[in-house]
Amino acid sequence: MEPLVRIGCGAGFAGDRADASAAIIAELARCSGPRFLMLETLAERTLALCQLERRRDPSRGYSPALERLLPHALGPCLANGIRIIGNFGGANPSAAGARVAELARNAGFPDARIAVIEGDDLSEAFSGGELRAREVGGAVLAGAPAVIAANVYLGAQPIAQALDAGADIVITGRVADPALVLAPLVHALGWDWSDWQRLAAGTLAGHLLECGAQVTGGYFADPGVKDVPGLAEIGYPIAEVASDGSFVVTKPRGTGGTVDRRTVTEQILYEVHDPCVYLTPDVTLDIGAVELADAGRDRVRVSGARGHRRPDTLKATIFVERGVLGEAEISYAGPNARARAKLAADVVTTRMRQRAPELAVRVDAIGLDSTFAALAGDRSLAACSPPEVRLRFAAQSAERAGVELLLDEVEALYCAGPAGGCGVRRQLTPRLASASCLVERERITPRVTFVGAAA
C-alpha cells in the first residue's frame, strides 16, 4: 500500500500566527512518507500592497509574512525532510528566494534547494488597454486608472515541476490557493494533469486547508452552541491524502480546536458560489456530491469530489488607485449618552455639508447599528438608551482634502462638540479598487528557477 501524503497548513493569511506551524512540523516529523508544509499568505489586497512596496524598494515586495513565519519553521522542516510551499513571494518571488536562501544558510542549511515561480505578473506583457478589454463583471479599468498590480492566478503545474526537480522550498507569487496543496499531491502521487477526478479531490483538500484554522474550529466557536476546546492553542490542519484522492482532515495531537463534520462543512462552502462549478486553473471542481464521515476524534474523511475539464482562461486580479478612506471615532458615555452622540453626529454632518457638500459621510453607532446597518432597523441610535455610544464617521474620495477635513471635524468635537466626548481615533488609508480579468492561457508562461542556479 502506498504511503499517505501529508500536507499541513501553517498559515491561512499574512497576519496568521507565527507559532502555528510548530505543532504541524512536530506532527509531520513523527510520520514517514511525503510530507509538506503549506503557507498561504497572499490575500488579494496583500499582493497589491507588495507591489507598492516593490516600487519603493526593488529588493522588497515579498509578503511581510515571510519574515514572521519562515525563520523558525525553516530549520525544523529542512532537518526533517518536510518540504515547504508558500506564496510569500508576493510581488517579488526572486527577492523572496534570495532572502529565504539567507535564512536557510543562517539555519545551517546552505545547500537547501529553493525554487522560485514567476510569470504571474501581467504588468509587462499586457498593456492597460489589453487588460481593459478583458475585464469581466465591472468597469473599474474604464478611464485608464493607474494600475498598481496585475497578477494572474497560476495553477499547480509549475510548483509540481519545481518539486519534481528536487526543490526543498517552493516560493510563488500569485497562484490559486488550492494549487499550493494540489501541486505536492500531483508530485508525490504521480497524478495525471488530465485526471480530473483526482485533481478535483486534491483541489478540495487545498480549499479546505488554505484558510488554516478555519477548518479546525477557528472562526467557528459560539459559546454554549458550538463550543471549541482549547481555542487559544488551536491546532492548524493536516490533510492525509491517499493515492485515489480520498483524504482525512485532522490536526496535530496535543493542540486545541476541533475537527468535525460541522467545521469541515462550514469551510467546504467558504467563498464558494455554485458548488458544482468551482473554477480553478487546474480543474473545475464539483463539490455537490461530497460526503463527510467521522473517522475518529478530530478526524473527518472527505470523499466524493468530482472534477471536470479546467477552464480555457485564467483569472487575473487588477488593482488600481482609488483615493483615500478616512475613518474617525469618538465615544459618549453615561447619562444621556444617546442624545449627546446624536448631537455630535448632527454637528459633524452639518459642517461637512457646508464645507464639502460633494462628500458622502457615513455615520455608524458602534454596538447599535454599525455591522448590520440598515438591516436591523429597530436598533438605531434613536431607538434605545445605551450606557455608551461609540460613533464612527467614514468617507472616501480621490480628493484627500475633503476626507482629511472630516477627520479634523471629528477631532474638533473634543472642544467644540457636546459634553463628554472622549477617545478620538482617526486614520487615513489608501483605497485600492480591484477588477477581474480573464486572460488566455497561451499568453501566460510560468517560469521555474532555482536560487543560485545559472540563469
Add this chain to the structure above:
Amino acid sequence: MTGIEVPLYRLAHARSGDKGNRSNIALICRDRVFYPAIAAQMTAERVAQHFAARRPSLVIRYDLPKLAAFNFVLDDVLEGGVNASLGLDGHGKALSFFLLTATVTVDADLLAPSSAASADLLARE
C-alpha cells in the same frame, strides 16, 4: 403535529464569504432532521426579503443535501465590497449571523429532546 416558530439560529449555523460585491452564506443544519423545513421555508425569495435593506440584485440558493446545507449567493449586498464599502464589515462576515435571525416554523416533535444535543438547544434562549 404542532408547528412552532423559532429563530433559524436554533436549527442551523452559518458562515459567510465574499468576492467583490457578492456574498455567499453557507447555512448548515444542526441536525439533518431540520433540512426539509428549512428547505421549504428559506427560499431564495425569502432570503432576498430578509436582506431587502441591502437591495440584493439576485439571490440564488444551492442545495447540498449530502451535507445538510444550503449555499446562498447574494449579489450586490456588500455596499461595494471590501475595497469600496464605507462600513466596518466590508467583507459581510457578520451577514451569516443576520441570516440566522430569520424565523422558521418546525414540527415541535423535531425539537423534542430526542438527543442530548437538541435538549441542550431547547434549554437555551
